[in-house]
Amino acid sequence: MDSSLGQRITHFRKMAGFSQKDLADAAGISLSALSRYETGKREPNAAAIMSLAKALNVTGDTILGLDPLPDLIAQNSSEALALRIFRTLNDTGQSRVLEYSSLMSKSPQHAQKI
Numbered sequence: 001m002d003s004s005l006g007q008r009i010t011h012f013r014k015m016a017g018f019s020q021k022d023l024a025d026a027a028g029i030s031l032s033a034l035s036r037y038e039t040g041k042r043e044p045n046a047a048a049i050m051s052l053a054k055a056l057n058v059t060g061d062t063i064l065g066l067d068p069l070p071d072l073i074a075q076n077s078s079e080a081l082a083l084r085i086f087r088t089l090n091d092t093g094q095s096r097v098l099e100y101s102s103l104m105s106k107s108p109q110h111a112q113k114i
Contacts, residue, residue, distance in 0.1 A: 003065070004040055005037070005040070005043060005044075005063070005064065005065070006037055006038045006039055006040040007038075008062075008063060008064075008065055009034075009037055009038050009044075009052060009063065010038045012056045012058055012062070012063065013038075013056065015080065016056050016057070016080045017077035017080035017081060017084075018055075018056075018080075020034050020035060020038070023052070023055055023056070026055035027048070027051040027052045027054070027055040028051055029044075029048055029051060029052070033048070034052075037052075046060075049063050049064065057083070
């Protein structure tokens with residue numbers, strides 16, 4: 001992704017399914033600061049970058065455009081929601097979700113047509 005820092009923050013926020021307010025709250029920064037970061041009117045300091053990265057579940061390098069890791073980023077709001085729900089489960093719950101997902105992916109009724 002070849003874009004400005006603000007555009008990357010906006011991109012990852014949207015991919016995670018967050019509103020600006022949701023992300024600002026999750027990262028512990030003000031909504032106005034996030035808005036200025038996204039529009040390029042202000043650059044976040046290192047602490048803000050790390051807070052944003054943690055809230056978005058990406059690395060600081062990803063936010064900075066040094067390490068995009070596209071496979072680790074939700075592709076839409078449904079994936080982002082599924083990931084947030086998955087992270088609330090304990091190890092047993094996560095194992096059961098993975099087993100069930102594996103079975104569903106092998107079913108013609110549920111598998112994507114490629």
